Amino acid sequence: MATLLPESFTQRMQAQLGNEFEAFQQSLSDAAVSSVRINTTKFSGSVNDNQVPWSKTGFYLEERPFYTLDPFLHAGVYYVQEASxxxxxxxxxxxxxxxxxxxxxxxxxxxxxxxxxxxxxxxxxxxxxxxxxxxxxxxxxxxxxxxxxxxxxxxxxxxxxxxxxxxxxxxxxxxxxxxxxxxxxxxxxxxxxxxxxxxxxxxxxxxxxxxxxxxxxxxxxxxxxxxxxxxxxxxxxxxxxxxxxxxxxxxxxxxxxxxxxxxxxxxxxxxxxxxxxxxxxxxxxxxxxxLDGETARIPRKIKGTAFTTASRNEKALIENWLSSDEMELLNLNGTLLSFPGRYTAELTWLQQSLRIVHAGIKTGELKKKEVLPAHELALSPILNRGKFPEIELSLDEAIRFLHRDDIRPEAKERGWHLLTYRDVPLGWAKNLGNRFNSNYPKEWRIRMDITEYLAGKLDEEKAKFPIR
Ligand SMILES: C[S@@+](CC[C@H](N)C(=O)[O-])C[C@H]1O[C@@H](n2cnc3c(N)ncnc32)[C@H](O)[C@@H]1O
Known part of the structure; x- marks a missing residue:
């Protein structure tokens, strides 16, 4: 911390903390603490022995890694979060x-x-x-x-x-x-x-x-x-x-x-x-x-909803894609969404007066008589692993996939493949025979220049990743 603390802040903290103030001020010159929280639906182990005491899934890191280069960050295996x-x-x-x-x-x-x-x-x-x-x-x-x-x-x-x-x-x-x-x-x-x-x-x-x-x-x-x-x-x-x-x-x-x-x-x-x-x-x-107030009564029938239940034919197009039978398949203008069946009335009610950015897991996009698997589905535990052929990527390949570069991994079959890194799904790519097409979202891609990392520096960074 190079910037001087405002005088009135210092005075107030002195009054607030009394003889602890010096220790407090000293701690502001220490390096900020790095920590991550694990997504147990994707990784069940422990990161290290340095657990955040008030969180079962929080871990302190000794140094701050270059998170952008870790495929697990992009796959939602952990979230970088301040420990307190x-x-x-x-x-x-x-x-x-x-x-x-x-x-x-x-x-x-x-x-x-x-x-x-x-x-x-x-x-x-x-x-x-x-x-x-x-x-x-x-x-x-x-x-x-x-x-x-x-x-x-x-x-x-x-x-x-x-x-x-x-x-x-x-x-x-x-x-x-x-x-x-x-x-x-x-x-x-x-x-x-x-x-x-x-x-x-x-x-x-x-x-x-x-x-x-x-x-x-x-x-x-x-x-x-x-x-x-x-x-x-x-x-x-x-x-x-x-x-x-x-x-x-x-x-x-x-x-x-x-x-x-x-x-x-x-x-x-x-x-x-x-x-x-x-x-x-x-x-x-x-x-x-x-202690007081009203309890909601959710209207069960609401007209003019944007979310309609998918037809039997549409449901058949994604047969066995999902591992959960708790999901209702909804159709929002040709996009298929999986949303917990028990909350569809609530979703309809919310949608009446709120701007919904997303709901549930986008499952696929209807295209003529087939459905293109949605990127979000690859990242959700509701995906039925085993339905699609899978290709395990090396760290280099994973980084190039997340950068939206061309990758040409080995594959026997044509069509959509689930790409994984250390068995965790990263997204989809369609094998067209001579090349792969990926539908990795452009807005989510790694934007930095990765050339020097692919030329050998990646392993050095890997040694600092939270899950090695
Ligand atoms: C402390 S941050 C939230 C951090 C977040 N909960 C997290 O853990 O990642 C506060 C958020 O409140 C939003 N915000 C700003 N003005 C607001 C307002 N008038 N009403 C509600 N939220 C507001 C900010 O955009 C910001 O994202």
Missing amino acids: SMFLEQAFQQLSNEPVKVLDLCGAPGGKSTHIASLLPENSLLVSNEVIRSRAVILSENLKKWGNPSVVVTNNDPKDFASFKGFFDVIVVDAPCSGEGLFRRDENAITEWSPENTQHCAQRQQRILADVWPALKPGGILIYSTCTYNPGENEENLKWLNEFADVENISLPVKAEWGVTETEAAGLSGYRFYPHKTKGEGFFMAVVRK
């Missing part, structure tokens, strides 16, 4: 095993959403939202790579959810904030910081909470988090919430050796992560239960 944020897992551990409908309101780029997708009790639904269009596209990409079919990505303002009164069992508000907790890894967070901005953020957070509050059902859980230290955006907002609504505290089990700082405001518990005490960046989280 993985504390969200402790809140989800409080849920029973009953299915839940979860809204992640401020979702992009997808750290919390991919984590939630892994933590959901069976048969649950995740609606992951992001208000900024370009960021919603990134959120959608990351969730497609993660592969969970029980996900809907939306691009809406928080107030658009008010019409879904009492619909969600859990709402996560990982609010836009002044980002003091990111000072160590992001110099812009320092230059953009001002006391006025922290106040502006606090007011915006209250607006966001007030706008989305009706969508939480009575007895439902709100998880509120920021990556900042000032009480205005944290404990003061808990006090505000306590006055605004009828809420009950939910406390989380925290082990002393984690170094988490427990705070309290208006009887509500907050959990603070300071980098001089916890191995991670700055973070704040609180969990409350809503």
Whole structure:
């Protein structure tokens, strides 16, 4: 961290931390911690012995690898996520095993959403939202790579959810904030910081909470988090919430050796992560239960839906493509989607007033009398492995495939092949005899110049990848 800390930030932190301030200030000069979280539907082992204590699937790395060159990143085998944020897992551990409908309101780029997708009790639904269009596209990409079919990505303002009164069992508000907790890894967070901005953020957070509050059902859980230290955006907002609504505290089990700082405001518990005490960046989280309000009644018959159930013929075209019989096949203007059958009424209802970026797993594109397998299907565990011939790629070939270069692996059969790297699917390519055609999404391709890596430097990088 080369940029000087703003004077008024330093003064406030001195008052806030007392004799811990020096250790805190010192920790801001240490290198930021690198960590990843594993997608257990794609990899079941352990990365190393250095687990993030509050997450079963989080691991610290000794050094930051060149992630772009690791096919496993592109295949959604892991997500690069700051360790403190993985504390969200402790809140989800409080849920029973009953299915839940979860809204992640401020979702992009997808750290919390991919984590939630892994933590959901069976048969649950995740609606992951992001208000900024370009960021919603990134959120959608990351969730497609993660592969969970029980996900809907939306691009809406928080107030658009008010019409879904009492619909969600859990709402996560990982609010836009002044980002003091990111000072160590992001110099812009320092230059953009001002006391006025922290106040502006606090007011915006209250607006966001007030706008989305009706969508939480009575007895439902709100998880509120920021990556900042000032009480205005944290404990003061808990006090505000306590006055605004009828809420009950939910406390989380925290082990002393984690170094988490427990705070309290208006009887509500907050959990603070300071980098001089916890191995991670700055973070704040609180969990409350809503005590009053309405429960949703989902209309079962809605006219004018964009999603129609696929015909018997269309279903026959993808026979045996899926490993799950829980999926309903939907047709959206010639695109076939697999979506959990138990939630199609909910999807139809959501689609009435929200901008849906994607829903479920795009399974294929109808072309005359055949279906072209969709890239997202390759990345989802709902794909029936064994239906398509597979080709295992070397690291070089995998990187060239992800760069959208021509590859010519050995294949006996013509037609669509599932390409894998270390047995994890990366995408599709069609063997035309003299060449392969790939439908790897252009927008997702590796954009950097890979020449020097293919000429020998790739192995050096491989030695630093999280899963070796
Ligand atoms: C802290 S980030 C979310 C990070 C994300 N939860 C994750 O774990 O990857 C906050 C998000 O809120 C979005 N945002 C900004 N203004 C907002 C508003 N007024 N209402 C809702 N979300 C907003 C930002 O675009 C940003 O993506």
